[in-house]
Each structure stands twice: as structure tokens, then as C-alpha cells.
Amino acid sequence: MQHIVFLTGAGMSAESGISTFRDSGGLWENYDVMKVASIEGWYENPDLMLTFYNERRAQLDKVEPNEGHQIIAALEKDFKVSVITQNVDNLHERAGSTEVVHLHGELTKACNESKTKVYDIGLKPIRPGDKAEDGSRLRPFIVWFGEAVPMIEKAAALVSKADIVVIIGTSMQVYPAAGLIHYARRGVPVYLIDPAEEVNAPSGVIIIRDKASAGMARLKEEFLKSEAGRGSASSLK
Numbered sequence: 673m674q675h676i677v678f679l680t681g682a683g684m685s686a687e688s689g690i691s692t693f694r695d696s697g698g699l700w701e702n703y704d705v706m707k708v709a710s711i712e713g714w715y716e717n718p719d720l721m722l723t724f725y726n727e728r729r730a731q732l733d734k735v736e737p738n739e740g741h742q743i744i745a746a747l748e749k750d751f752k753v754s755v756i757t758q759n760v761d762n763l764h765e766r767a768g769s770t771e772v773v774h775l776h777g778e779l780t781k782a783c784n785e786s787k788t789k790v791y792d793i794g795l796k797p798i799r800p801g802d803k804a805e806d807g808s809r810l811r812p813f814i815v816w817f818g819e820a821v822p823m824i825e826k827a828a829a830l831v832s833k834a835d836i837v838v839i840i841g842t843s844m845q846v847y848p849a850a851g852l853i854h855y856a857r858r859g860v861p862v863y864l865i866d867p868a869e870e871v872n873a874p875s876g877v878i879i880i881r882d883k884a885s886a887g888m889a890r891l892k893e894e895f896l897k898s899e900a901g902r903g904s905a906s907s908l909k
């Protein structure tokens with residue numbers, strides 16, 4: 673069974689109504705990223721950060737996975753599928769994907785200050801003054817700028833085993849996530865789905881200039897056809 677590894681970013685959830693970061697009108701146009709998404713911001717103004725993430729967590733109650741999330745989940749019938757996402761929403765899981773690696777954390781989780789204890793909080797807000805079991809401040813389980821990305825080794829190992837890599841909806845500007853593409857073995861096809869005129873992709877990447885859902889609808893047909901071809905080929909042996 674072929675192994676497809678997906679690398680998804682904010683554009684994956686755009687059709688579900690969740691704002692991206694760097695598109696016009698994106699989150700970083702309305703917020704100072706260093707004040708709401710960095711470890712310095714947490715020490716300077718934790719209440720502002722709690723509010724920012726409470727608002728984003730509450731939005732999860734109002735959005736649904738889009739067709740792109742659903743197609744990726746459905747491919748598990750015919751392929752081994754791993755999803756590595758920079759997104760902190762839970763839309764891949766809600767669409768049915770069973771292996772989802774969150775590089776930048778998860779909105780539905782909280783943790784203690786040292787990030788050694790993680791709690792499922794669903795859509796509940798974290799209030800100023802909320803404490804973890806060890807008495808430290810309860811905080812969003814998010815990887816902020818300036819913090820380590822503990823899942824990167826697992827993600828790199830998955831990409832290095834992929835038979836196909838599909839990148840969807842990321843501006844490829846934030847490392848180490850953007851460097852994962854270089855772990856693909858030579859000869860492994862790498863696709864990038866993004867509607868932008870200009871995309872940040874190394875040579876050799878197959879660009880599909882489309883939104884996540886339409887792009888995945890096209891790729892699904894191609895993958896299933898080639899898988900069927902492989903199947904008939906193997907039956908000829």
C-alpha cells in the first residue's frame with residue numbers, strides 16, 4: 673500500500689472559514705504576531721494571548737471540515753495516509769483522518785508552563801488565573817514563535833518514508849515546518865496545492881494552482897487511477 677504524506681497549512685482550512693495568516697485580511701494583518709503568538713508575548717501580556725486563543729478555539733464550534741479534509745481522510749481506504757499539519761484546528765481529525773501530527777500544537781488542548789503536562793480542554797476557554805496541577809499558569813498547548821517544535825523529528829521521519837508528498841495551503845515561510853519537503857526521497861513525487869499566483873516551492877515540485885478541495889479532487893482521481901493501474905499490473909504478474 674503506497675504511503676501518502678500530507679503537509680498542510682492554514683490554506684487547508686480556508687474553505688472552512690478559518691482565516692489564514694499571511695493572505696490579505698489574514699490574522700497577522702489584524703494582530704501583532706509577536707504579541708499574540710510568541711513566548712515573549714506570553715510573558716509580557718498573557719491575558720491578551722489567552723483572549724486570542726479563546727477566540728480561535730471558540731470558532732471551532734462554528735466551522736466544519738471542508739471537502740479537502742474529507743478527501744484526505746477517505747484516501748485511507750486505499751493508501752497509508754499521514755497528515756502533518758501546521759494548523760492548530762481539529763478539522764483533519766473531525767473529517768476522519770487517523771494519523772495527524774500537529775507541528776504547532778492544538779487549540780483543544782492546554783498545558784502547564786513547562787509543557788510537560790497536557791490537558792484536553794475541548795472548546796473551553798482558559799481564564800486568567802487558571803492553574804495547572806503543578807500550580808503553574810495554565811496556557812494554550814500551542815508552539816509559539818521562540819519555542820521548540822517537538823514533533824519535527826517524527827514529521828521528518830514520516831516524510832522520509834513517503835511514496836508521495838502533497839503540500840497544501842502553506843506559504844512555506846515558517847521553519848522548521850517549511851524544511852520538511854527536503855526529507856522526501858529522491859524520485860518521490862511532491863505536489864503543492866495553492867491558488868496563489870506565486871508559490872514558494874523548490875524546482876521539481878508539481879504545482880496545482882487551485883484551492884484545497886478542488887486540488888484534492890483532481891489529485892484523488894490521479895492517485896486512485898495509478899493505484900488501480902498498479903493493482904492490475906500486479907495481477908498480471
Ligand code: APR
Nearest residue numbers: 681682683686692693694758841842843846866868883884
Ligand atoms: N486552498 C489552498 N491554499 C490556500 C487557500 C485555499 N482555499 N487560501 C489560501 N491558501 C494559501 C495561501 O496562498 C498561502 O500560500 O495558503 C497559504 C497560507 O499561508 P500562511 O497564511 O502563511 O499560513 P501557513 O503557511 O500555514 O503559516 C505557517 O505561521 O504564523 C505561523 O504558526 C503559524 O502555522 C502557522 C505558520
